[in-house]
Amino acid sequence: NAGVTQTPKFQVLKTGQSMTLQCAQDMNHNSMYWYRQDPGMGLRLIYYSASEGTTDKGEVPNGYNVSRLNKREFSLRLESAAPSQTSVYFCASSSSRVREQYFGPGTRLTVT
Amino acid sequence: DAKTTQPNSMESNEEEPVHLPCNHSTISGTDYIHWYRQLPSQGPEYVIHGLTSNVNNRMASLAIAEDRKSSTLILHRATLRDAAVYYCILSATIQGAQKLVFGQGTRLTINP
Numbered sequence: 001n002a003g004v005t006q007t008p009k010f011q012v013l014k015t016g017q018s019m020t021l022q023c024a025q026d027m028n029h030n031s032m033y034w035y036r037q038d039p040g041m042g043l044r045l046i047y048y049s050a051s052e053g054t055t056d057k058g059e060v061p062n063g064y065n066v067s068r069l070n071k072r073e074f075s076l077r078l079e080s081a082a083p084s085q086t087s088v089y090f091c092a093s094s095s096s097r098v099r100e101q102y103f104g105p106g107t108r109l110t111v112t
Numbered sequence: 113d114a115k116t117t118q119p120n121s122m123e124s125n126e127e128e129p130v131h132l133p134c135n136h137s138t139i140s141g142t143d144y145i146h147w148y149r150q151l152p153s154q155g156p157e158y159v160i161h162g163l164t165s166n167v168n169n170r171m172a173s174l175a176i177a178e179d180r181k182s183s184t185l186i187l188h189r190a191t192l193r194d195a196a197v198y199y200c201i202l203s204a205t206i207q208g209a210q211k212l213v214f215g216q217g218t219r220l221t222i223n224p
């Protein structure tokens with residue numbers, strides 16, 4: 001099992017550019033999440049998907065959109081990147097049966 | 113969202129027990145107490161969780177105060193690999209998904 005995978009690992013964008021961060025899990029989990037982590041800070045929830053076909057806002061959703069493509073995949077889109085979105089982005093997944101989130105390795109995004 | 117308070121940093125010696133405290137005075141009756149840790153340049157990793165009773169697993173023990181306003185993560189015999197940022201988190205479950213609100217955590221240093 002690969003667990004939670006994220007692509008790309010690194011990305012540099014110019015202000016105003018758009019991009020999509022991809023996340024996939026192979027654990028048959030119902031719920032998936034997107035977090036961001038700024039330097040020296042804890043993670044903050046951007047969006048989550050409790051189950052296939054549903055998405056909800058977290059703490060810091062502004063400037064982002066998400067798509068739960070199927071049970072395995074949950075993507076995060078930045079339509080017009082801003083320097084304030086420079087961060088490390090983590091995807092996670094969980095089952096409704098156990099209270100444990102599994103995290104991916106992260107995507108380091110820099111917006112110049 | 114209920115918040116937790118942890119010391120910014122702690123230091124311990126290899127092969128000694130470590131007690132990491134957490135205060136959560138505004139915890140609600142349905143909030144679970146979770147602990148995750150994050151090693152450098154990695155995503156967070158689940159450690160343990162509990163509701164009211166003390167919990168043990170292969171990684172650690174969780175001691176929960178009777179009034180649930182505080183808890184302590186216990187690493188019984190620290191190794192150098194336990195050096196990480198430890199997050200104490202209260203979680204609410206919404207439609208099977210867990211909303212985790214990360215604080216800044218405790219940076220644990222292990223001396224050889």
